[in-house]
Amino acid sequence: MSDNTSHDNLQKLINIGRSLSREKNINILLEKILIEAREISHSDGGTLYLMTDDNRLSFEIMHNESKNIFFGGSSAPVPDSFYPVKLYVDGVPNDHSVSAVCALKGKTIHIEDAYADKNYDFSGAKGFDQKHGYHSKSFLNVPLKNHKDEILGVLQLLNATENDKIISYSKEIISLVEALTSQASIALTNQMLIEEQKALFKSFIQLVSEALEHKDEVTGGHCTRVPVLTMMFADAINEDATGAYKKFKFTDDQMEELYVAGWLHDFGKVATPEHIMNKSTKLECLFDKINLLIMKFEILKRDKKIEFYKNCLNQESNEKELRKKIDNDINQIDNDVEFLKNCNIGGEFMSDEMKERVDKIADQLISVENKQINILSNNEKENLKISRGTLSDKDFFIMKEHVSLSYELLNKLPYPKHLKNVPFYAGCHHEKIDGSGYPNGYKGDKLPLQARVIALADVFEGLTAPDRPYKKGYSLSKAMEILKFMVQDNEIDKDLFELFINKKLYLKYAKDYVDSSQIDEIDEKKYLI
Ligand SMILES: [Fe+2]
Numbered sequence: 452m453s454d455n456t457s458h459d460n461l462q463k464l465i466n467i468g469r470s471l472s473r474e475k476n477i478n479i480l481l482e483k484i485l486i487e488a489r490e491i492s493h494s495d496g497g498t499l500y501l502m503t504d505d506n507r508l509s510f511e512i513m514h515n516e517s518k519n520i521f522f523g524g525s526s527a528p529v530p531d532s533f534y535p536v537k538l539y540v541d542g543v544p545n546d547h548s549v550s551a552v553c554a555l556k557g558k559t560i561h562i563e564d565a566y567a568d569k570n571y572d573f574s575g576a577k578g579f580d581q582k583h584g585y586h587s588k589s590f591l592n593v594p595l596k597n598h599k600d601e602i603l604g605v606l607q608l609l610n611a612t613e614n615d616k617i618i619s620y621s622k623e624i625i626s627l628v629e630a631l632t633s634q635a636s637i638a639l640t641n642q643m644l645i646e647e648q649k650a651l652f653k654s655f656i657q658l659v660s661e662a663l664e665h666k667d668e669v670t671g672g673h674c675t676r677v678p679v680l681t682m683m684f685a686d687a688i689n690e691d692a693t694g695a696y697k698k699f700k701f702t703d704d705q706m707e708e709l710y711v712a713g714w715l716h717d718f719g720k721v722a723t724p725e726h727i728m729n730k731s732t733k734l735e736c737l738f739d740k741i742n743l744l745i746m747k748f749e750i751l752k753r754d755k756k757i758e759f760y761k762n763c764l765n766q767e768s769n770e771k772e773l774r775k776k777i778d779n780d781i782n783q784i785d786n787d788v789e790f791l792k793n794c795n796i797g798g799e800f801m802s803d804e805m806k807e808r809v810d811k812i813a814d815q816l817i818s819v820e821n822k823q824i825n826i827l828s829n830n831e832k833e834n835l836k837i838s839r840g841t842l843s844d845k846d847f848f849i850m851k852e853h854v855s856l857s858y859e860l861l862n863k864l865p866y867p868k869h870l871k872n873v874p875f876y877a878g879c880h881h882e883k884i885d886g887s888g889y890p891n892g893y894k895g896d897k898l899p900l901q902a903r904v905i906a907l908a909d910v911f912e913g914l915t916a917p918d919r920p921y922k923k924g925y926s927l928s929k930a931m932e933i934l935k936f937m938v939q940d941n942e943i944d945k946d947l948f949e950l951f952i953n954k955k956l957y958l959k960y961a962k963d964y965v966d967s968s969q970i971d972e973i974d975e976k977k978y979l980i
């Protein structure tokens with residue numbers, strides 16, 4: 452080989468190495484490896500096999516230039532009729548197949564003429580030749596190995612050509628292909644390791660969310676539905692060609708960052724007490740105290756009856772009057788108990804009159820251990836007067852802490868550079884554009900698009916979820932109406948809400964994740980502001 456040719460080949464290898472190391476899509480990388488190897492060796496065809504977990508070589512890319520056959524990579528997938536090559540048959544090494552032996556021994560195998568070869572079974576190639584009017588002659592098989600010297604796959608080149616004639620692979624070409632294959636192996640190993648790590652991290656964050664949902668049985672599904680809607684928004688933003696986001700695109704790294712933040716946004720709930728997360732009635736603590744309360748009213752009835760009987764013993768009393776009074780008192784108590792039972796179920800609104808009635812009932816005294824005490828403790832009274840839902844201010848304060856905790860805990864992880872904003876995005880999911888959200892009261896200028904997306908997804912999921920403690924899931928139209936009010940009050944992003952409507956994301960999401968009984972007619976124009 453002349454100095455010039457050697458220099459050219461070296462330059463080619465350097466360029467190929469660069470190009471392969473830049474490719475992030477494994478499928479395209481495999482295709483590039485085969486294309487470059489064919490080019491450098493002037494091969495008419497070739498196959499790139501990858502090793503499977505069960506010791507087989509699967510056909511990933513197949514090319515035959517003169518027959519215009521291209522499978523895998525950017526072309527059509529390899530047909531299922533190409534069965535993977537077994538490295539072992541009935542537990543014995545498969546020494547009939549040249550590619551299997553190449554993988555088993557980890558060595559390059561060069562065949563000058565398949566039809567003259569006595570060592571290997573080329574019936575597959577011969578069958579192909581017959582079917583397509585082709586002639587397979589020279590073969591070059593080179594193993595791809597990773598950093599642990601394990602076999603990743605096999606590169607098989609077919610029919611080296613020169614001046615339209617099939618020739619054998621020269622020593623120089625074999626060395627060149629081996630050098631290329633070792634570069635390709637590094638690029639492939641890197642991408643496989645990256646993909647494996649990504650897959651592991653992805654499964655881990657999903658596992659964390661699943662664990663949270665076991666803890667939070669009432670809002671179960673929230674942690675897995677919010678990231679779905681978050682990514683629906685992200686895709687719609689990337690596809691928006693005419694609206695507010697026509698000039699904006701999330702990069703792949705940003706998409707991954709948003710995905711992780713969406714999955715982990717409520718991570719802080721790991722530390723929220725379960726009796727607050729799952730508080731389904733106002734008096735529920737570690738258990739629902741309503742029965743204790745009913746017992747106290749039984750004591751009140753008992754006291755009234757004792758008083759009645761004592762009064763009856765008085766000669767001057769009018770028994771008829773007394774009986775009328777005790778009947779009224781007992782009726783009133785039963786009525787109050789029903790009223791309190793009703794108050795105990797959290798609702799959307801509690802009127803001032805109802806709260807006053809709770810206060811009035813609470814003032815009644817009962818005798819316990821010779822002491823006169825109020826029938827409702829202050830704590831019971833305050834809980835029963837909760838205006839909306841089932842959480843008291845104190846409960847709500849504890850509940851709100853999950854967001855700061857999401858930020859604090861997630862901030863402890865050593866993220867790669869492209870995921871460094873995960874804690875911030877997750878920690879902003881209860882912030883509102885007008886600054887009325889929590890935990891930091893950040894206004895719009897501090898809230899990036901990613902945080903706004905998760906916040907909107909979080910609200911919509913919450914409104915339509917069928918499983919909240921104090922309410923059934925809202926109908927689609929009611930949820931949209933509430934979102935509209937939130938946009939008007941400058942709490943959530945107007946452009947995102949418009950995208951939500953215009954791209955029918957609300958419907959796409961609802962079809963898969965909202966109970967069909969909640970999906971009603973939506974007049975989109977009504978919600979566009
Ligand atoms: Fe949250």
Ligand SMILES: [Fe+2]
Nearest residue numbers: 677716717909
């Ligand atoms: Fe959430």
